Amino acid sequence: MPATATASKPAAAAQPTRAALPVKKAASLPSAPHMPGPRLFQVMRVGLVVWTLVSTVLCLISVLASQSHQEASAGALVHAQDLRDLRSEVSQAQATALTSLIDPQGTGGANLWNLYGKSRTQVDLLLLGSAASATHPTDLGDVANALRTWQEDLAVAHHDATGLGMTAAAISGITSDYTAMMNTINAELDSTASQESSSTPFIVLSILASSLGGLGFVVVLIVTARRSHRVINIGLSIGLLAIVAAIVAVGIYANHSGQISDTDSRIATLSQAESDTWDVLSNDAVSVLDPGSWTSHTDLATSLLTSVQDNLVNLPPPTPITSPLAALVSTQSTIASTADTDARSALVTDLDPWQTEASAISAAIDSERPDSASLVVPALGYVITVATCCVIAIIATLAGIHARTKEYS
Numbered sequence: 001m002p003a004t005a006t007a008s009k010p011a012a013a014a015q016p017t018r019a020a021l022p023v024k025k026a027a028s029l030p031s032a033p034h035m036p037g038p039r040l041f042q043v044m045r046v047g048l049v050v051w052t053l054v055s056t057v058l059c060l061i062s063v064l065a066s067q068s069h070q071e072a073s074a075g076a077l078v079h080a081q082d083l084r085d086l087r088s089e090v091s092q093a094q095a096t097a098l099t100s101l102i103d104p105q106g107t108g109g110a111n112l113w114n115l116y117g118k119s120r121t122q123v124d125l126l127l128l129g130s131a132a133s134a135t136h137p138t139d140l141g142d143v144a145n146a147l148r149t150w151q152e153d154l155a156v157a158h159h160d161a162t163g164l165g166m167t168a169a170a171i172s173g174i175t176s177d178y179t180a181m182m183n184t185i186n187a188e189l190d191s192t193a194s195q196e197s198s199s200t201p202f203i204v205l206s207i208l209a210s211s212l213g214g215l216g217f218v219v220v221l222i223v224t225a226r227r228s229h230r231v232i233n234i235g236l237s238i239g240l241l242a243i244v245a246a247i248v249a250v251g252i253y254a255n256h257s258g259q260i261s262d263t264d265s266r267i268a269t270l271s272q273a274e275s276d277t278w279d280v281l282s283n284d285a286v287s288v289l290d291p292g293s294w295t296s297h298t299d300l301a302t303s304l305l306t307s308v309q310d311n312l313v314n315l316p317p318p319t320p321i322t323s324p325l326a327a328l329v330s331t332q333s334t335i336a337s338t339a340d341t342d343a344r345s346a347l348v349t350d351l352d353p354w355q356t357e358a359s360a361i362s363a364a365i366d367s368e369r370p371d372s373a374s375l376v377v378p379a380l381g382y383v384i385t386v387a388t389c390c391v392i393a394i395i396a397t398l399a400g401i402h403a404r405t406k407e408y409s
Contacts, residue, residue: 044220045401049394052217052243056390058208059250060383066254067379073260074375075133080192080264081369082130084271087185089126090147091278092358093119094178097154098285099349104161108349113158115351120151143188146181153177171289178282217243217393220401235400239393246389253382260375266316267365273311274361277328280304281354284335288345298336305332312361323360328353 093116100112127147131140154177157170217240283301287294305328312323331353338344 041401041405044223045398048217048220048239048397048401052239052390052393052397055243056246056386059246059386063250063253063379063382063386066256067376070256070260070376074372076192077260077264077267077370077375078372079130079133080189081267081271081365082126082133083185083189083192084268084275086123086126086130086143087182087189088271088274088278088358088362089119089123090150090178090181090185091275091282093123094150094174095278095281095285095354096351097158098174098282098289099351101158101161101166102285102288102345102349104158112349112351116154123147140188142184143181146177146184150174150177150181166289168290168292171286175282175286217397220397233400233404235396235398235403237396237400239396239400242389242393242396246386246393249382249385249389253377253379256377263368263370263375267368269311269315270321270361270365270368273308274358274365276304276308276311277354277358277361280308280328280332281348281351284332284344284348287335288341288348291341294339294341294344302332302336305329308357321360321364323364324353324356328357 096112096119097116100109100116103109104113127140127144130143134140153173157166157174160166160170217236220236280301283297283304287297287301290297309325309329312321312325315321331347335344335347338347
């Protein structure tokens, strides 16, 4: 068999192995940004509602506490003014009694003693009024005892003066009784003033309480803005404004207590000026009854009159009062420079300058004396305002956070 040539097939090309093939990497997808889920918003919603409720309760407590403080301050102011009226009337009674003792047997002396009797009756009535307005009526027991001692010693001094004449010891006894009595009245006034404590604690409590809610809204606003990349959230912004409105309302109400203290400060200054006016006359009378004390007592009288001037010039707002002080200053200057006892006696027993000045001050006090009921501002309107702000804040909170929650549902 003949040999046949076999066609040789070309050798197949070597196939690359799988290991040799280049591996294509899958394109990496961008990672999704971390976004807050509804759970975070639910926690913030519940927390902020509770926070607002707690803040509102504290605000309401502060309003009611401030109302209670206003009522106590108004009552203390009325009692304090009753005591000041008593003090001024006692000062007038002391002055008229001492001037009546200069010439107890003369017509002028008798008229002055009758004037003292009217003042003494008024003193007794004012004591009853002060007892009625006192928080603890038994506190006036010391005042009543001091008044009784003073009145009895004055009656004895007047009886002795009509027969035997005044002695330095008797004069000293009367002035000592008067000083002790005035110290007792002033001590009661100091005790009453302590009830008119500053309204600052109530204002601070109000601002701190309502600020709790505001702070909560600010925190949630910041967190929400950072997590959702949106600065403005209308619901939470309205809620924050509602809390700010509550802060303003509560602060305004708490500030009314401070206004009561300001009112009392002005009346107290006027009352002290009225009492000092009569004490000027008392010291001048003693300078006549005890000629050896002329210089010391007229100097003291002049110093007291200067104090009256200062009190009236530096009177707290709104405005100073118009008083005929110039006439009294002129009279006092003449008394202080008159060495002759008889001439000084004629000046001292003419009560017109003192009565005119004291009457002007008393009229100013009566015109500015507030009604205790008008000093207390009703809390109902402020309670409703705070509660309304709370409701608005809660509704706005729910709406604001709900709007953000929907974006991720």
